Amino acid sequence: MTAATRLKDRIAAELEEGRGRSLTYTDIDDDLLVRQHSPLMSPLVWDLAHVGNYEELWVLRALAGAEPTRPEIDTLYDAFAHPRKERPLLPLLGPAEARTYIAGVRGRVLDVLDLMEDGDLYGHDPLRAGGFAFGLALQHEHQHGETMLATLQLSGRPGLVRDGALPAGRPGGPAEVLVPAGPFRMGAGSDPWAYDNERPAHEVDLPAYWIDRLPVTCGAFAAFAEDGGYDDPRWWVPRGWRWRVRQGVTAPLYWTREPGGGWWRSRFGRMEPVPPEEPVQHVSWYEADAYARWAGRRLPTEAEWEKACGWDPRAGRARAYPWGDAVPGPGHANLGHRASRPAPAGAFPAGASRYGAEQMIGDVWEWTGSWFVPYPGFRAFPYREYSEVFFGRDHRVLRGGSWATHALAVRACFRNWDLPIRRQIFAGFRCARPASPEEA
Secondary structure (H helix, E strand, C coil), X not given: CCHHHHHHHHHHHHHHHHHHHHHHHCCCCHHHHHCCCCCCCCCHHHXXXXXXXXXXXXXXXXXXXXXXXXXXXXXXXXXXXXXXXXXXXXXXXXXXXHHHXXXXXXXXXXXXXXXXCHHHHCCCCCCCHHHHHHHHHHHXXXXXXXXXXXXXXXXXXXXXXXXXXXXXXXXXXCCEEEECCEEEEECCCCCCCCCXXXXXXXXXXXXCXXXXXXXXXXXXXXXXXXXXXXXXXXXXXXXXXXXXXXXCCCCCCCEEECCCCCEEEEECCEEEECCCCCECCCXXXXXXXXXXXXXXXXXXXXXXXXXXXXXXXXXXXXXXXXXXXXXXXXXXXXXXXXXXXXXXXCCCHHHCCCCCCCCCCECCEEEEEEECXXXXXXXXXXXXXCCHHXXXXXXXXXXXXXXXXXXXXXXXXXXXXXXXXXXXXXXXCCCEEECCCCCC
C-alpha cells in the first residue's frame, strides 16, 4: 500500500466519522432543528447545510474545479454574509433537503478523493498537498459538531445528548509547575493540516514562570464567587466590570445557588450539583481574568501556554501533543464527546507535558491573556476570512480544546479565539505567575 493510498483511506474514514457526528447531533425533531435556541447561535439546520456547502466550496470547486451544485444557496450559508441572529429569517433548506444536499456533496467529494494520485497529494499545489482541502473540510465539520453541542446545551432540552464514563481524578499533587526560562519553537511545523494562523513557526524566548498543573476547578471557582469576587470591582478590568454589571452576571453560565448555599448547574437540560473536582467551564475571559487577579495570579500568555503544553526541552523540539506525537488515546485526554462534561482534575496523568502540566488538551478550552494577532511572517491561506479578519484587540486566544472537541481538530499549536464576553462555549482556564529569581 502506498503512502498516498494510506492517506486517502484515512481521509475517507475521517470523512465518514465526521459526518456521522453531524447527523447524530441533528437526529432530533424538525422543530428543534429549525428553531433558534439563542441569538448567539444558528439554528441547527443551518449548521447542517453549512458544513456541506463549505465542503463543496473547497473540495469540489476550489480543489476539483467542479461547477456549483446549488449556487443560489451560497449566500445563505456564507458565515460572513448573515450574522447568526438573522439566520432564522433566511430561506434555509429544510431538514430533509439539507440532508439530501450534504449527502450529494459528500458522494462527489469521495469521487474526487478516489481520483487523487500520488502527484496530487505530494506535489506543490497547496490545496492538494497532504490532502489539505480535505483536512480543511474535516476540521471545519468537527468544529461545527462542537458548535452544535453548544446549541443543544442552550436549548435546555433533556435527552438529546449522550453522556459517558470518565476516569477518576487524582486529588493532591503540586498545584503548579515551573517552566524554566529559555527559547522554544512556537507554531506549526510540518503538519499539513495546520491553519494559517498557526504559521509560521518561530522562536520565542520566555522568562521563567509557573503555570497551574491543572485547570481551575469548579470548587476553586466557587470559592471566588462565595468570597464576593463578582461584587468587587478590584478584580475586574473596567470593561469587564461594566459587562458584569450590565448583564447581572453572578456565577458561571448555567450555575444557580440554592438557598442553603449549594451550587447547581443545568447540563443538557438536567439539573445536578456542581461537581467541585471538575474543571470549571462556561466562563468568559472577563470571569477567568477576575478569578486570576483574586487569586494573586494572572492568565498565561498563549506563548506560555504552548511552551508548557508542547515543548520538549530534552529533545529541543515541539511535540504535537503534551505527551508526544502519538494521536490522542483514551489515557491521554478527554476529547471527542467521550462524555458530555469535563473529566475530574488529575484524571489523565499519562497526558502530562514534559513540564508536568496536565489536561492541557481536552476537557475545557483555556482562555489565555493574549489577543488574537498574527505571527511574524503570517500569510493568509486559503482565504482571509478564516483568521486574518479577526486579528486585533477584540478577540482573546483560547487553547487546548474541550471535551466536545474532536481529536482531529486540536493540537498543541492550535489557536482558537473568541470575544471576551463569550460563555456558551466550553471554556475554562488555568493560571500562571512569574517565577522569582530564586525560584528560576
